[in-house]
Structures are given as C-alpha cells and as structure tokens.
Amino acid sequence: MPKDQPARRPLSIRFFQRDVDVVARNLIGTILLVNGVGGRIVETESYDPSDPASHTFNGQTPRNAVMFGPAGHAYIYRSYGIHWCLNFVCGNASAVLIRALEPLDGIRTMQRRRGTTDIRNLCAGPGRLCQALGLGAKQNGASLYAPPFALYRATEKAALSTGVRIGITKAADLPRRYGLRDSPFLSRRFPVETP
DNA sequence: AGCTTGATTGCCT
C-alpha cells in the first residue's frame, strides 16, 4: 500500500447490526480484502425477508441458512449454476449483496483469476467480484471479522447514487441499489438523477 | 423423479 494513503481502520464489530439499508449505504467506500486481495466497495444491494426478491422471503432452507444466522458473516451462493455471489449478513434474515469493487490491492492476482488485464472489469458485478477474490462455497458462513476477510472503514464521506436493483424480476421497482456516484467501477451506470 | 427458475456473464449478430 502506498505511503500517502490514510491508515486503514477496521470496521466496528457492530457495523452489521443495523437496518440492512443503512448498512448497504454505509458500506459504500469501505475496503474489502480477502487474503489481502480486493478494494473499495462501490456498489451494493439490500435484501430482507419482507422483500419478494430476497432468498429469505419464503423461510429458511439449507441454502439460505447462513442468512438467518448472526450478523457479520458471509452468505455466498451459486448463481445460474456458474457464478458465486457474496452477501454480508445483517441479522433478522437480511443481507447486503456486494456488487462491485474498485480494485486496489492484489491487482495482479485478480487479473490472473479473471483472465483479463482490464481493471474496470475485474470486480464489476457480483460474479466477477467473487472470481477475482477467490470466493466460493468454502467461505459460506465465514466471519467477516477473521481471515481470510478484512474490512476497513471508509476514509471519506461517499457521494451516493440510489436506484432499482439489477437482474431480479420480483419487487424490481424497489430502490434498494446503492453506489458510489460516478465511479468507473460500477457493474452498470446509474440513470442520471434529477434533483 | 421430473420441471422450472434464476440477486450472471460473455459471446454473438
């Protein structure tokens, strides 16, 4: 890490024990590393059991059991039989989907895992992000406060964009997607917001 | 046991 970067301070142990939308917004700008590889979170989505799009909407099953567990753990599931998606559990069967990172640390490793040198495409999307960070079924249920995970506070106040979530068909109109405004590392751009 | 669907991505026209 370059010398002129601010010191990295771990997230509070209670960071995830709040309303899931508050967590999703406050995660923007924080730094996520897995075995020292990762970067700044620039895009998230929130899900809770009152939401038809949430995995927990229809009650507990073996797949979603972690999401019913304590806050501060990783819920990782397979998507479309091919990809993995990473969520941070926030308690009460709610969780935040991590959709995109701005790559900072271990860029060579992420380029090798992804098979591309394009920095913008290393972690732009939940499936790409998991591939770049080496995440899969092994880390499902793991604590976010122990290796291989490391999470650090945002170093400055993030300017947020809000919009509808991506790739869902149920409750597709809910504005539960959050992003770092104008970041080049989003999975998709947010529509221009009219004040 | 069989059928449908999906919090995606990459390649095609």
Added chain:
DNA sequence: GGCAATCAAGCTA
C-alpha cells in the same frame, strides 16, 4: 439487443 452456458434449490407429484 439476443441468447447460451450450467446446475442446484425448490417445487410439484
């Protein structure tokens, strides 16, 4: 913009 890849969860029976 369209669509195939690829597979397990969850449902119906």
